[in-house]
Amino acid sequence: MPPIPQAVSVGVGDAASRLLEGARRASIWNGEAPIPVELITESLLGLAIEWAPLVGREAGTIILGAVDAEARVVYLNENERLLFQRTIGLERFTIGHELGHFELHATPGRAGEEITPCGIGDVARREVEAEAFSACLLMPEELVRQHTHGTNTALWPRVYSLRETFGVSATAMTYRLRNLGYRTPERFRTDAR
C-alpha cells in the first residue's frame, strides 16, 4: 500500500464521510470505533459478502477481493484465506476497499461491467482511491484525533492499541496516522495492509 497523496484522498474522504453519515442516520453505526463495515455493506448498501476463488490477470499478484456492483456482491479471495487469518484487520480493510470501488467507480444499474480483481500494491489511480476510501471509512479523522489525543503515536504500543480500537492492521493504522500528520514509529513494520 503506497502512501496516499492528499490530493487523491480529499474527495474520496468526503465520499467515505457521506457513507458514515448514512450509517449513522440508519442507526447502523453509533459513531464509535470500530466501524461496523460488514453491517454497512450488508444492511445499508445491500451487498452480500462472499468467499470465492479469485485469480488475477498477472501471475504473482496477490488478489484479495473484487466487487460485482451489478449482482451486489463483495468477494473475498478464498485462495488467500491464510493471509486473511494471519493479518488482523485485512478482511475489514479489503471490504472497505471494495466499497470504495462500489461508491466511487461503479455505474449503478449497468450490466456487464468488468469485475476487476484487486491485488496488493496496485498503484493504478482507482486502486489508490479505493485504498484511501477504506482508510477514511475505517479510521475517520475525527475518531483518530479523539483516540490519539495527548498520546505519543511514535511508540509501537500506542499504534497497536489504536489498531485494536479501529480493527485494522498495524500498517493501515500507521499509514493513516502519517497521512493525518502524526508521527509514527521509526522502523516501519510491514504486513499486507
Ligand SMILES: [Zn+2]
Ligand atoms: Zn481495488
